[in-house]
Amino acid sequence: MRIVFVDGYNVINSWPELKEIKEYSYESAREKLLDIMRNYSAFCGYKIEVVFDAHMVKGAYEKKEKNDKVSVVFTKEGETADAYIEKKVNLIGRKFEVYVVTSDSLEQQVTFQRGASRMSSLEFYHEVMKIEGKIGKKCEKVYSQKRNLFEDMIDEDIAKILEKMRRSQ
Template sequence: MAKRKEKPLLIVDGYNIIGAWPQLRELKDAGRMDEARDLLISKLADYQSYSGMKVIVVFDAYTVPGVGRQQKQYALEIYFTKEKETADEKIEKLVQENWKKNRQIYVATSDYTSQRVIFGQGALRKSARELLLDVESADQEIQQQVKKTQESAFSTRIELKEEIAKIFEKWRRE
């Protein structure tokens, strides 16, 4: 019996992507890093739902004292690295921990050094630009699906005779 293929995994270098995507970079440059981070997480959550990929986001907290932490938000796994641990190091560990014969792992980063190490571990690179195009494409398709669903909801209403509609309205108000 063939082994079930694992869901593909996308590991995202959060701050690297924030620095690469124009909309997120503008927020960061305006001193609104929390908003940039929240918007990235929201977009990746939509992408995860649409694509069927499992998404993990890693944020570098190298200079922040304290222990690294993990949280779940929008069904995404989000990691903030430990003090003195870079996002690249955490991503390498995650690739090692999640590597299985029947699973494809992608790492979204534009960091060249990190890319070389990741390739050596069997993961594939997805550039920040590629990921942005994928996320935008998924967003457009989601919007089209929502619009189509809304339009079909209006067209499937059942016509009622006026007297029956009045009876239903009376019941509704009681």
């Protein structure tokens, strides 16, 4: 199983759509990212952990929310997302296929040394957009297969008569 750790604020600050949303509300940008991650995870079957820094928040405790295959972590006071991800990768990096999504080059090097593959936030953006395109095509195909067209429900002779009537008006 592939496990993907996502540095949440790093991604929000790198993706054009999320960057625009965060100008109005970080909460909205976080929720949009999590929606995208849920779709991505459901389609690919990957386990995803999105990590947000709370290290500057006085009195913050580590907070985890798990929803199916997507987990959300807010780090505790004094702990960065990078430190949290490094700690997790250190525990599981060589046991599973692990990817770390961040544009922080130092973080990429450290996690790579601990057994994870690395991907920049923009590389991940392009991969996610490609998957969203596949999701759209799959939904379109399912939708078109489930359509009930009027012409499919009536006899061919009646369809010809109705078409002739339609054209004569």
